[in-house]
Amino acid sequence: MATVLYYSNTSPPSRTVRMVAGILGLELELRALTAVARDQDTPELTKKNPMRSVPLLEESDYCLADSHAIIVYLHEKYGKEAHAxxxxxxxxxxxxxxxxxxxxxxxxxxxxxxxxxxxxxxxxxxxxxxxxxxxxxxxxxxxxxxxxxxxxxxxxxxxxxxxxxxxxxxxxxxxxxxxxxxxxxxxxxxxxxxxxxxxxxxxxxxxxxxxxxxxxxxxxxxxxxxxx
CATH class of the missing domain: 1.20.1050.10 (Glutathione S-transferase Yfyf (Class Pi); Chain A, domain 2)
Incomplete structure (x- = not known):
């Protein structure tokens, strides 16, 4: 099951998630969005994330928005003793x-x-x-x-x-x-x-x-x- 991240390189919250994933050794399937062009407003992404914010994490049928929630989730799910x-x-x-x-x-x-x-x-x-x-x-x-x-x-x-x-x-x-x-x-x-x-x-x-x-x-x- 791939862990997908919809992100923008210029977005500070997106960079937060990528840094934490990097520390945890988690490989993300990256899907770039142009936030200023409101790529996140498509019907498909709005259904997954009614906040229409960037970044968005997707694992199978589970979606999670907000970088602060995402990094806590990633740490709790994928973190090891070395990351405590x-x-x-x-x-x-x-x-x-x-x-x-x-x-x-x-x-x-x-x-x-x-x-x-x-x-x-x-x-x-x-x-x-x-x-x-x-x-x-x-x-x-x-x-x-x-x-x-x-x-x-x-x-x-x-x-x-x-x-x-x-x-x-x-x-x-x-x-x-x-x-x-x-x-x-x-x-x-x-x-x-x-x-x-x-x-x-x-x-x-x-x-x-x-x-x-x-x-x-x-x-x-x-x-x-x-x-x-």
Missing amino acids: HLFPSDSRKRATINQRLHFDCGILFPRLRAVLAPTFWGKLTELSKSMKINLEDGYRTLEAYLSKTAYVADDVLTLADISIYSTVSSMDGIYPVDVKKYPKLKQWLLTMSQKDFCQMYNEPGREELVTKITTMMANNKHNQTSKL
Whole structure:
């Protein structure tokens, strides 16, 4: 039974799933989607995933959306003893990891998406003041977490780091983390960027996304100026 992943290389949540699958040694059957073109809105995929989001995991007649749910599922189904630290059985450690995953899902990624969506729609030419404030607030929270532990939820790598890294590495490419304000966050980003699974599954898509966003902002500005 093949484990199929509908994904987009530029999508941070898609990259999260691919990094976790890579760590677990799980081979995925990849089916690329162009999220901006709304490939995920086809009747076939909408039936499988009414959220019409990317990524989507499919195993036989079972479908699961949302990267945070997917990586927990993959860890619980395919993880071995060597992977226990990613999502340990200890109830408090697991609760902290879950909280960080909710922080990514409910705070960090929506703030990144608030930049991406209007840029792709041709409206955004530069980050607004409120966007910068929201991104800074996310950075400040992560700096506080990293002041307590070496990684965002524990002193060892967990699923929370992988999920948050795919989001924040993209944010950093658009609105760089200030090393003077957030030295621990900057060091964490560097540490994560050097890991093999990040190099393989995150960095290429991150670079592609950041290049697209910066180019499109410039094009949007040019197009809006030319209409004046």
